[in-house]
Amino acid sequence: MELLERVKAVLRRTAPLRQDTLELNGREIDLPNRIIRHQQKEYSMSQFEIRILELLLSRPGQIISRATILEQV
Numbered sequence: 001m002e003l004l005e006r007v008k009a010v011l012r013r014t015a016p017l018r019q020d021t022l023e024l025n026g027r028e029i030d031l032p033n034r035i036i037r038h039q040q041k042e043y044s045m046s047q048f049e050i051r052i053l054e055l056l057l058s059r060p061g062q063i064i065s066r067a068t069i070l071e072q073v
Helices: 002-014 047-058 066-072
Strands: 021-024 027-030 035-038 041-044
Touching: 047 066
Parallel strands: none
Antiparallel strands: 021 027, 027 035, 035 041
């Protein structure tokens, strides 16, 4: 049992965290439901748009080429 608990602890520390809802500049981004909420309004996004957004948010401050976006998304 102790070994199992140790393995779980290591996995918790090393597993990447994925937030399903992000807060950005007063906007709430609900990734699984592909919705952006801003000023009490909801905006639906396509799967493609959400994947682009996730890519851009994963590399803050970096310039990402069109070719890279198309390759990664």
